[in-house]
Amino acid sequence: MKIAVVGVTGAVGQTTLKILEERKFPVRELRAFASERSVGKAVTFKGESVRVERIGPEAFKGIEVAFFSAGSAQSRQYAPEAVKAGAVVVDKSSAFRMDPTVPLVVPEINAHAVRSHRGIVACPNCTSIVTVMPLKPLHDAGRLRRVIATSYQAVSGAGVNGVEELRSQTLAWARGEAITPRYFPHQIAFNVIPHVDGFGDDGYTGEELKLVNEVRKILELPDLPVCPTTVRVPVFTAHSVAVNAETEVKVTRERAREVFAGFPGLTLWDEPAQGRYPMPVTAEGRDDCFVGRVREDMSLPNGINFWVVGDQLRKGAALNGIQIAELLIR
Amino acid sequence: MKIAVVGVTGAVGQTTLKILEERKFPVRELRAFASERSVGKAVTFKGESVRVERIGPEAFKGIEVAFFSAGSAQSRQYAPEAVKAGAVVVDKSSAFRMDPTVPLVVPEINAHAVRSHRGIVACPNCTSIVTVMPLKPLHDAGRLRRVIATSYQAVSGAGVNGVEELRSQTLAWARGEAITPRYFPHQIAFNVIPHVDGFGDDGYTGEELKLVNEVRKILELPDLPVCPTTVRVPVFTAHSVAVNAETEVKVTRERAREVFAGFPGLTLWDEPAQGRYPMPVTAEGRDDCFVGRVREDMSLPNGINFWVVGDQLRKGAALNGIQIAELLIR
Numbered sequence: 001m002k003i004a005v006v007g008v009t010g011a012v013g014q015t016t017l018k019i020l021e022e023r024k025f026p027v028r029e030l031r032a033f034a035s036e037r038s039v040g041k042a043v044t045f046k047g048e049s050v051r052v053e054r055i056g057p058e059a060f061k062g063i064e065v066a067f068f069s070a071g072s073a074q075s076r077q078y079a080p081e082a083v084k085a086g087a088v089v090v091d092k093s094s095a096f097r098m099d100p101t102v103p104l105v106v107p108e109i110n111a112h113a114v115r116s117h118r119g120i121v122a123c124p125n126c127t128s129i130v131t132v133m134p135l136k137p138l139h140d141a142g143r144l145r146r147v148i149a150t151s152y153q154a155v156s157g158a159g160v161n162g163v164e165e166l167r168s169q170t171l172a173w174a175r176g177e178a179i180t181p182r183y184f185p186h187q188i189a190f191n192v193i194p195h196v197d198g199f200g201d202d203g204y205t206g207e208e209l210k211l212v213n214e215v216r217k218i219l220e221l222p223d224l225p226v227c228p229t230t231v232r233v234p235v236f237t238a239h240s241v242a243v244n245a246e247t248e249v250k251v252t253r254e255r256a257r258e259v260f261a262g263f264p265g266l267t268l269w270d271e272p273a274q275g276r277y278p279m280p281v282t283a284e285g286r287d288d289c290f291v292g293r294v295r296e297d298m299s300l301p302n303g304i305n306f307w308v309v310g311d312q313l314r315k316g317a318a319l320n321g322i323q324i325a326e327l328l329i330r
Numbered sequence: 331m332k333i334a335v336v337g338v339t340g341a342v343g344q345t346t347l348k349i350l351e352e353r354k355f356p357v358r359e360l361r362a363f364a365s366e367r368s369v370g371k372a373v374t375f376k377g378e379s380v381r382v383e384r385i386g387p388e389a390f391k392g393i394e395v396a397f398f399s400a401g402s403a404q405s406r407q408y409a410p411e412a413v414k415a416g417a418v419v420v421d422k423s424s425a426f427r428m429d430p431t432v433p434l435v436v437p438e439i440n441a442h443a444v445r446s447h448r449g450i451v452a453c454p455n456c457t458s459i460v461t462v463m464p465l466k467p468l469h470d471a472g473r474l475r476r477v478i479a480t481s482y483q484a485v486s487g488a489g490v491n492g493v494e495e496l497r498s499q500t501l502a503w504a505r506g507e508a509i510t511p512r513y514f515p516h517q518i519a520f521n522v523i524p525h526v527d528g529f530g531d532d533g534y535t536g537e538e539l540k541l542v543n544e545v546r547k548i549l550e551l552p553d554l555p556v557c558p559t560t561v562r563v564p565v566f567t568a569h570s571v572a573v574n575a576e577t578e579v580k581v582t583r584e585r586a587r588e589v590f591a592g593f594p595g596l597t598l599w600d601e602p603a604q605g606r607y608p609m610p611v612t613a614e615g616r617d618d619c620f621v622g623r624v625r626e627d628m629s630l631p632n633g634i635n636f637w638v639v640g641d642q643l644r645k646g647a648a649l650n651g652i653q654i655a656e657l658l659i660r
Contacts, residue, residue, distance in 0.1 A: 146629050146630070147629070148478055148574055148629070150480040150559075150572045152482070152522050152561065152563070166520075170500060170503070170504065171504055173500070174500065174501055174504035185605045186605070186609060186611070186612075187611050190496075190564060190565055190566055190610070190611065191565060191609055191610050191611040192482050192563060192565060192570055192609065192610060193609060194570070194572070194607055194608075194609070194622075194623050194637045195602065195605070195607060199602040199603050202583075202625060202626070202628075203583065203600075203602060203623060203624060203625035203626075204625055204628075205602075212628065225628070225629030225630065226628075226629055227574055227627050227628065227629040227630070227633065227635065229480075229572045229574075229623070229635060229637070231482065231570075231572065233482070233522055233563055233564075234520060234563075234564050234565075235520055235521060235522060235564075236520055240522055240524070240561075242480045242524070242559045242561065244478055244557055244559075253532075253533065270533075272525065272529040272533060272535075273529050275515045275516070275525070277524055277525060278524075279516060279521055279522065279523060279524070280520075280521050280522060281516070281517050281520065281521040282516075292524075293524050293533065293559070294533060295532060295533035295534055296532070296533075297557050298532075298534075298542065298555070298556075298557065299476050299477070299478070299555030299556055299557040300476070300555065300557070303557065305557065305559060307524045307559070
């Protein structure tokens with residue numbers, strides 16, 4: 001297949017190339033696009049150097065699948081051009097996610113939705129994907145009534161700038177120097193920032209609303225009550241989410257563990273007495289989302305608590321996009 | 331007054347000395363106790379050097395108030411001796427907190443409880459204090475029905491060893507060396523660990539049960555449904571807690587902000603559009619708890635969300651203990 005990666009020098013773009021190789025995605029030709037300041041650089045794919053280009057008039061000619069991870073503005077501007085040229089766009093940005101004509105897909109959950117695409121398939125926000133993965137088997141087991149999700153999000157969710165900020169602030173601290181925030185609104189090293197994306201008048205952030213809306217759309221439960229709090233923590237790559245879920249039908253701890261363990265793309269790590277539970281450092285670099293700390297809610301008869309961790313760049317972004325493309329091929 | 335500090339070389343003991351000075355607590359004589367390995371060292375109080383002693387037979391003779399922060403085993407062993415010698419013990423450990431004959435006090439909330447003491451007054455767990463501070467005015471405004479608390483706890487909650495672990499792991503990373511966990515069960519630098527204190531058969535940790543039981547006892551709501559998740563984060567000193575609270579009577583966002591702002595010991599930092607919300611690095615070294623991100627719960631008619639941060643060593647421990655002693659003097 002002829003494919004394009006737009007935003008190829010970003011954190012998600014780089015991970016996309018890596019996973020395309022790992023999964024032996026049938027790439028006959030790769031075009032690598034990025035913004036002006038990366039043009040002339042090269043990226044490596046399957047041991048070969050690929051020149052980074054700026055998107056020009058004939059950019060998408062002959063392209064079959066285009067992975068977009070350059071941001072919403074770029075997706076809004078160029079995705080329609082790619083579609084017009086005959087490509088299917090797998091879009092990692094938030095540009096089209098809530099468009100009712102665009103499917104929003106997590107392949108393990110709603111693969112069927114991909115069929116209705118009109119040229120664009122949207123990939124959910126990283127925090128939404130990690131949160132929704134265990135919610136699906138739980139919903140199938142007991143029908144969700146309400147979800148409270150509280151996140152611990154890695155800096156890679158803010159791209160290479162976020163990663164560089166945590167790195168450089170920590171190194172400054174190690175040298176005994178003052179820490180100056182440049183990219184995040186406040187110091188992120190040795191701190192937590194309860195602020196991801198912009199604030200609305202009701203006090204919620206864009207990230208929190210994405211979580212609510214995307215979980216509802218993916219699960220096809222448009223009225224599901226979801227209560228979100230999203231927080232940035234000084235972790236490099238994997239997102240963690242503490243979830244409290246209330247169900248119509250009681251789901252016991254044992255049953256919850258069973259359905260989590262049996263769901264594709266989820267791995268149960270829940271032997272706390274042996275120190276075994278999901279954490280960012282152990283989830284990083286892996287494809288599955290990891291769920292543990294499964295506990296019956298002591299404050300509610302039909303409540304269950306769990307803790308889910310997923311690599312934000314893999315299942316939270318690049319991997320999910322490539323899984324969507326694999327569905328399209330099939 | 332003649333006072334004793336037991337566990338004087340620990341993180342809480344050191345902060346106790348600092349705050350006794352700051353608040354000009356009327357100390358006529360100070361005795362400084364610690365474990366065998368600190369004996370012979372000296373601590374500084376009001377510019378003078380005080381020799382660190384091991385607790386001997388006459389240790390508490392003449393002592394009026396003894397602050398204990400050496401751990402549960404030490405409190406169980408020596409607090410009764412101090413009481414027998416005529417001292418009132420302010421105990422920071424978990425040894426007596428749930429003893430029905432021992433008051434568990436946060437002075438802004440249940441100062442009256444101190445009157446019933448029989449020689450020991452217990453100081454709550456740091457996470458419980460930070461969580462319960464905003465819950466009290468919220469309960470007074472709308473009567474609490476259910477509380478879901480999810481924590482982001484600093485390493486200082488595990489004492490000087492916890493602080494040293496984050497420091498040394500981060501410095502190892504900065505030198506490009508491998509990170510070896512010594513004190514926490516897993517790497518804490520650039521990671522989050524959903525595990526504070528030991529695990530029970532139901533999957534909850536001791537820290538989570540403390541949060542439930544202590545919040546209930548302090549608020550004098552023995553049946554309040556509380557749903558806890560406690561997590562260690564790579565932050566040095568202040569604890570953060572994301573709280574969702576359901577009330578009998580609707581409390582609007584404006585009303586919640588009003589009652590938070592008016593409560594002693596709480597400061598409202600809730601101008602998110604100006605980047606103003608509580609964070610560990612801005613709460614560190616301060617006496618108040620800081621509350622922000624106040625949002626009406628979109629998943630429940632009578633729900634409210636907020637984010638509270640407090641210096642674990644100050645209001646979460648040493649300061650609260652000294653406030654209890656100030657109540658005793660009055």
